[in-house]
Amino acid sequence: QVQLVESGGGLVQAGGSLRLSCAASGRTFSSYSMGWFRQAPGKEREFVAAVSRSGISTTYTDSVKGRFTISRDNAKNTVYLQMNILKPEDTATYYCAASPLRITVRMTDFDYWGQGTQVTVSS
Numbered sequence: 001q002v003q004l005v006e007s008g009g010g011l012v013q014a015g016g017s018l019r020l021s022c023a024a025s026g027r028t029f030s031s032y033s034m035g036w037f038r039q040a041p042g043k044e045r046e047f048v049a050a051v052s053r054s055g056i057s058t059t060y061t062d063s064v065k066g067r068f069t070i071s072r073d074n075a076k077n078t079v080y081l082q083m084n085i086l087k088p089e090d091t092a093t094y095y096c097a098a099s100p101l102r103i104t105v106r107m108t109d110f111d112y113w114g115q116g117t118q119v120t121v122s123s
Contacts (some may be wrong), residue, residue, distance in 0.1 A: 002026050002098045002112040007092060009117030012086055016121070022083040022096030024115055034072055034079040035044075038092035038119075041070055045095070045107060049081060054101040059105060065090075077113045086121045093118050 003025040012018055022034070035050040049060045049070035058070050069082040079096055094117050097110035102108075 002032065004026065004096050004098060004112055004114035004115040006094065006096050006114045009119045011122065013118045014086060014088055014121055014123050016086050017082070017084045018085065018086065018119060020094055020096075020119070021087040022079045022081075023094060024077045024079070024098065027076075029098075030074040031100070032098040032112075033101055034070075035097045035105070036070060036079075036081045037095045037097060037107065037110075038090075039095070039116075040089075040092040043092075047105045047107065048094070050099075050103050054085055057103050058093060059103065060064065061105075070116065083119070086119075088121045088123045091121050 006022045008020040033052050035047040041046040051058050051070045055072045067085045072079040096114045098112040099110045
């Protein structure tokens with residue numbers, strides 16, 4: 001079992017930055033690849049970014065490439081999402097998730113999910 005708790009969300013103006021954190025319980029954090037997803041009101045949950053177990057490999061959805069950076073610290077059981085140059089369309093609830101696969105973008109491959117943290121970007 002892995003429990004995930006996100007933090008770091010908030011209200012920010014367009015062009016600003018936020019860093020989301022996701023703290024994982026348990027001693028097997030490094031056995032999981034990690035991902036960030038988001039869900040805006042009235043929309044389906046979508047993939048944002050993922051990082052491999054070691055942290056070496058990363059992948060992003062096109063709309064955040066060059067603006068967002070996913071990273072992890074296995075010693076701290078934490079995954080991060082650095083979000084820069086935020087846009088109003090980034091407004092959503094952001095979720096972190098854990099997958100037993102090496103790295104994946106598919107929601108169905110993630111076994112554990114956090115409760116989410118709200119990010120609101122004002123124009």
